[in-house]
Amino acid sequence: MNLNEHDDDNSTNLKVAIADDHKLLADAVSSMLGGEGGFETSCCYDLESLLKLLGCSQFDIVLLDLRMPGMSGLDSVAQVVRAAKDGYVVLFTGQVDKHVLDKALELGVRGLIAKTMPLRSLGSIIELISSGQIFVPVGADFPGATTDVDDNRGLNDKELYVLRLAADGMTNKEIARDMGATEVIVKMHMRAICKKLGARNRAHAAIISRERSLL
Numbered sequence: 677m678n679l680n681e682h683d684d685d686n687s688t689n690l691k692v693a694i695a696d697d698h699k700l701l702a703d704a705v706s707s708m709l710g711g712e713g714g715f716e717t718s719c720c721y722d723l724e725s726l727l728k729l730l731g732c733s734q735f736d737i738v739l740l741d742l743r744m745p746g747m748s749g750l751d752s753v754a755q756v757v758r759a760a761k762d763g764y765v766v767l768f769t770g771q772v773d774k775h776v777l778d779k780a781l782e783l784g785v786r787g788l789i790a791k792t793m794p795l796r797s798l799g800s801i802i803e804l805i806s807s808g809q810i811f812v813p814v815g816a817d818f819p820g821a822t823t824d825v826d827d828n829r830g831l832n833d834k835e836l837y838v839l840r841l842a843a844d845g846m847t848n849k850e851i852a853r854d855m856g857a858t859e860v861i862v863k864m865h866m867r868a869i870c871k872k873l874g875a876r877n878r879a880h881a882a883i884i885s886r887e888r889s890l891l
Contacts, residue, residue, distance in 0.1 A: 677806065684729075689716040690806055693735040695726040695756075696768060697744035701755070705739070705798065712799045722746045730759040736806050739768035739789065750779055755785040760882035764805050773837035779856050787811035830872045838865040843882035 692715055696702040702719045709715040718733070720726045723746025735811070738760050746752065757765050764786040767777065777788055787810045789801055805811050831839065834855075841851045848862045855862070866878055875881035 689714055690737060690802065691715075691733070691735045691763075692717045692802060693726065693729055693738045693763075694719045694768075695721070695723075695739060695744060696741040697721045698741070705795065708795050709799055709802075715799065715802070723752055726756065727759050730756070730761075730763075734761065735763045737802050738763055738765045740765055740771060740785075742767060742769045750776070750783065750856040751853065753780050753785060754783045766805055767809070768801075773855075774833055776837070776855060781810070781812075788813060823877065831869060835865050835869050835872075838862060839869050839881060839885055842866065842878050 692709060694702045694705050694717055696719075699719075699721055703719065704718040704720050709717050718729060718735075720729050722744055726738075727737075738756060740753070740756055741747075742749075742753070744799060746809055748808075753765070758837075765784065766786050767780060767788045768791065769788070770791045772780075777785075781787075786805050787800065789811070790813055793801075793813070801811055812858070837855070841854060846854070848859045848866070852862045854857045859882075866881075870877065870881050873881050873884045875884050
């Protein structure tokens with residue numbers, strides 16, 4: 677664990693934990709928030725380090741990357757929410773499916789900040805969330821938002837999400853864990869995906885989807 681702390685001796689600073697395995701990005705966010713003033717930041721790069729950090733210090737906001745080492749879908753999200761105690765956990769990710777976000781919100785997550793969002797707007801969003809508001813981007817700014825069915829060859833948002841994870845090499849068990857679903861549900865989605873795409877199997881479906889720019 678590597679801690680990057682910015683503190684101007686102002687006791688009213690918001691304490692922010694940045695948990696992301698992309699060290700350059702995490703450190704850039706830390707430096708930007710520190711430069712703005714009003715924030716005290718700590719960085720860590722895997723789930724184990726984050727849980728240790730939350731175990732020894734209280735944070736107002738936890739920026740949580742869903743894909744860093746140690747994360748296993750919604751189970752890990754729930755674990756972080758519990759460890760954060762009175763702090764607010766916010767998903768900080770490049771892409772998340774809408775139904776996964778909905779489940780995360782049910783677990784106590786306070787919103788989503790997309791990594792594609794300009795860094796200069798991050799401080800004001802964190803302050804908004806710390807005031808008790810839930811922040812979720814809308815429309816085209818929402819990564820993983822449902823897109824037009826015709827553009828996706830009839831695949832709905834859950835099927836597209838399963839297809840993305842399968843194309844990344846994840847097994848049905850891993851996909852089910854990530855989605856908070858069962859392997860039977862994942863297999864049902866895969867059968868529907870193959871039927872809609874005219875694919876022989878999941879590997880063929882991944883090839884077709886990339887050829888058609890669905891992923």
